[in-house]
Amino acid sequence: MSRPRAKLVTNFPGCPVEATLTYLDGKWKGVILFHLMDRTLRFNELRRHLPAITQRMLTKQLRELEDSGLISRTVYPVVPPRVEYALTPLGSTLKPVIRALAAWGDEFVFCSPEGRELRIAKALGAPAAELQA
Secondary structure (H helix, E strand, O other), rough: OOHHHHHOOOOOOHHHHHHHHHHHOOOOOHHHHHHHOOOOOHHHHHHHHHOOHHHHHHHHHHHHHOOOEEEEEEEEEEOEEEEEEEEEEEHHHHHHHHHHHHHHHHHHEEEEEEEEEEEEHHHHHOOOHHOOO
């Protein structure tokens, strides 16, 4: 069984894209970063923005983002405990990347109740068969 890309931090073949993706690897990390771009959020606020994620997975993804230095976690000593998440200065450098992904998705991905599909043929005015060749 192969190891997850995130575990291969010392053996990159020299590709900066692969190296960068190791820090964004995971179904929810990009979405979490997207929601933290404009403001600090508490754990349950993030859960409301991501209704399909489990509490366990959100915790795991947040820990990995914190370990990589992309987000910060602030715990306030109050009862009940209050925890806030925010982008670090390093995480803020990913804003143009996340915005570019969002713009591409707005233009080329169509979401329906049945699922997602690419709108390449319609957007570019060519038959899908020609674009896939």
